[in-house]
Amino acid sequence: MPKDQNDQPYAASAATASAPPPVPPRTGAGTDRTGLAILLMCVTSFIFAMQDAFSRMLGSEYPPVLVVMLRYWVFALFVIAMVSRQPGGLRRAIRTRRPKTQILRGAILVVETTLMVEAFVRLGLVGTHAVFTAYPLLVAALSGPILGEKVGWRRWIAIGVGFVGILIILDPGGAALNLGAGLAFVCALLFAVYGLLTRHVSRDDPAQVSFFWTGIAGAVTVTVLGIGQWEWLAPADWIWMGLLCICGLLSHWLLIRAYELAEASALQPFAYTQLAWVSVIGVLVFGEVLHMNVVIGTVIVVAAGLFTLWRARVKKG
Structure with a gap:
């Protein structure tokens, strides 16, 4: 399994980066097919963007928690099927040394995913993703207090530069900030905490276990939160929900395949192509406006985030 299996790729879609996927160990140099893996990551990013579009469509007509609940039921079945094929099967996947933290991870991701759908509706795909790009910076900033890792001055400068980019995106002196922007930032914060907790449990539990608990704990949590808001979807909307679930399964499968190859x-840098796809979909499908301050701010935040990831690699190496 890759030594950096617990790093979270950029992904704001519902349960897209839910856990390090259970990847079998690579035993030969010939199994590293980086070119194909990059292509798969780009395709996966496009599918993630399609998921977000379907989530926004459904979230504007139904309670976001209902949309997420239906999606998680399918995701949980996918998780069970995937881990059943791994060594030890479900018996191994259930055995965790950190059950409370694993359950907390699943619950945090459910809340983050639900708020993300609400942000899509209020702020749009472009604006939500622009603000969400702050999450790698939040991971770097919180890695000290949560994991006890040392953050050097170079990364702190990058974090500061990144948050300048966030301010450029939000444009406090321009249009009034709305609830959607706040929700998008809360999602970035929650996803950062989720990612750090994933690294924390990886010290004791393999990826197979984390993958299983994310899906199952998440499905239970969202069912408790959302079952009271149950309503039947209109017949045509079941088609969109079906497409959302199909995209979810396909994106997870492709992501796992990409991790097997590289x-x-x-x-990670190619996961950011999702930003380009959501921008195209947001503008062409939903009539969103791509403001220049959003473009400039996003470039700054992404560059700062990639720098923090690179510095983390240097420190590990």
Whole structure:
């Protein structure tokens, strides 16, 4: 399994980066097919963007928690099927040394995913993703207090520069900030905490276990939160929900395949192609406006985030 299997790729979609996928160990140099893995990551990013579009469509008509609940039920079945094929199967996946933290991870991701759908509706795909790009910076900033890791001055400068980019995106002196922007930032914060907790449990539990608990704990949590808001979807909307679930399963499968072929560190920059796809979909499908301050701010934040990831690799190496 890749040494950096617990790094989270850029992904704001519902349960897209839910856990390090259960990847079998690579035993030969010939199994590292980085070019194909990069292509798979780019395709996966496009599918993630399609998921977000379907989530926004459904979230504007139904309670976001209902949309997420239906999606998680399918995701949980996918997780069970995937871990059943791994060594030890479900018996191994259930055995965790940190059950409380694993359950907390699943619950945090459910809340983050639900708020993300609400942000899509209020702020749009472009604006939500622009603000969400702050999450790698939040991971770097919180790695000290949560994991006890040392953050050097170079990364602190990058974090500061990144948050300048966030301010450029939000444009406090321009249009009034709305609830959607706040929700998008809260999602970035929650996803950062989720990612750090994933690294924390990886010290004791393999990826197979984390993958299983994320899906199952998340499905239970969202069912408790959302079952009271149950309503039947209109017949046509079941088609959109079906497409959302199909995209979810396909994106997870492709992501796992990409991780089988190359190290996560080689793939992470290409996960940011999701930003381009959501921008195209947001503008062409939903009539969103791509303001220049959003473009400039996003470039600054992404550059700062990639720098923090690179510095983390240097420190590990």
